[in-house]
Amino acid sequence: MAKTGVLSSDPTVRARAAELKKELQRLVRNIVDDDDYSIHAVDRAKDALCALRELMLNRRSTATLKLHETVSCPExxxxxxxxxxxxxxxxxxxxxxxxxxxxxxxxxxxxxxxxxxxxxxxxxxxxxxxxxxxxxxxxx
The missing domain is CATH 3.30.40.10 (Zinc/RING finger domain, C3HC4 (zinc finger))
Known part of the structure; x- marks a missing residue:
């Protein structure tokens, strides 16, 4: 598969990407393994995937905002x-x-x-x- 974006060499961006990948893997695993998964889980997986895509496109600020949707934000x-x-x-x-x-x-x-x-x-x-x-x- 051809690479369309290059992940930044910034360690913070790389750490966010790793966190998003881990969250995405967890969410997809839950969806695949659980016959009674919720639509909320699918939405969160989609959000994590979109945030990862934004990181790959080097749109750091947009990816940061998507990340807060994927992870529970403190009130x-x-x-x-x-x-x-x-x-x-x-x-x-x-x-x-x-x-x-x-x-x-x-x-x-x-x-x-x-x-x-x-x-x-x-x-x-x-x-x-x-x-x-x-x-x-x-x-x-």
């Missing part, structure tokens, strides 16, 4: 509004962390309360949450 890394992995976590005046585009949309709609606590906000300045961002990057 602390998900935006309370979108329920998706945060890409640009920011802290609101209430002390709650949200993904910037989603909380910005909330504020632009004229809301002046925290969506989670309903607390009236003293200001609408969004402060980057570097700690959560770094934890997400390490998890990825």
């Amino acid at each position: 602390e890394f998900k935006c309370p509004l979108s329920k998706e992995l945060m890409r640009d976590p920011v802290i609101l005046a209430s002390g709650q962390t949200y993904d910037r585009p989603f909380i910005q949309k909330w504020l632009n709609a004229g809301n002046r309360t925290c969506p989670r606590t309903q607390q009236v906000l003293s200001h609408t300045v969004l402060t980057p949450n570097h700690l959560i961002r770094e934890m997400i990057l390490q998890w990825l």
Whole structure:
């Protein structure tokens, strides 16, 4: 079979590829061996395969996002509004962390309360949450 993509020499990318392959093997083995497999298992195998393909095409950021779908994402890394992995976590005046585009949309709609606590906000300045961002990057 001809190779259409070249896996990066970056050890992080190679480690992700190895992790994806292992997860894909586990999922396919479960699907093949279990007569009563779930559609969720098939979807997860498809996602792992797509993420591996993206790595092979050197689309590292897309592959990273696909990887988070294949592996269970910690709830602390998900935006309370979108329920998706945060890409640009920011802290609101209430002390709650949200993904910037989603909380910005909330504020632009004229809301002046925290969506989670309903607390009236003293200001609408969004402060980057570097700690959560770094934890997400390490998890990825």
